[in-house]
Amino acid sequence: MLPWPACGAVALMAAATGTRLEAFIVLSLLSGLRTEEARALCWDHVVAWVDGQWRPVSEAEFDHEQLAVFVWRADRAGGDTKTPRSRRTLALPRKCAEALREHRERQAEDRLAAGPLWKDHGLVFVSAVGTPMDDHNVRRQFRVITEAAGLGKAWVPRELRHTFVSLLSAHGVPVEAIALLAGHNQTATTELVYRHHIVPALTRGAEVMDEIFG
Secondary structure (H helix, E strand, O other): OOOOOHHHHHHHHHHHOOOOOHHHHHHHHHHOOOHHHHHHOEHHHEEEEEOOEEEEHHHHOOOOOOEEEEEOEOOOHHHEOOOHHHOEEEEOOHHHHHHHHHHHHHHHHHHHHHHHHOOOOOEOOEOOOOOEOOHHHHHHHHHHHHHHOOOOOOOOOHHHHHHHHHHHHHOOOOHHHHHHHHOOOOHHHHHHHOOOOOOOOOOOHHHHHHHHHO
């Protein structure tokens, strides 16, 4: 299926507001994480630039100019990203940082409500009792949100990444930069997988997403 235009992405994020999947959708859509990378993301890998070094937001909080995610793990056999090149550090657009801040606050409330039932895995995206979210759970919740956004129920979470690539390309980001952001080994992979979505380009990354959605 073709990716959403910016208006569809806005509708999707609006429909996700307040749901358990809100930050997952915002992060995947605006940073281009694979779904298996988002599911494996831990709080220690959501970081802020403080005094010349990256520090986890669990220590430094979110009130800093530069925030990023270390995309070093994936929900795959062995816990590795898809390829060595997929291991990357991505700057966070402001909308991602805010969604993650609110998500962390909601997760703290879940932890209190669950009490001794809470299972702490250190993951960003978990169930109401702290257990990891599997692909089936994410897809099921995602379909509810796409339907609420008026987009229908035929979509799957990987469309978020397709839309990320399409939006960057449409706003002038060169394929070389998109390949780096998407964690591809080479531009040929990006051009093959997203051949319908790539157009000639000029700029890059989190700054563009801030222009579109900020």
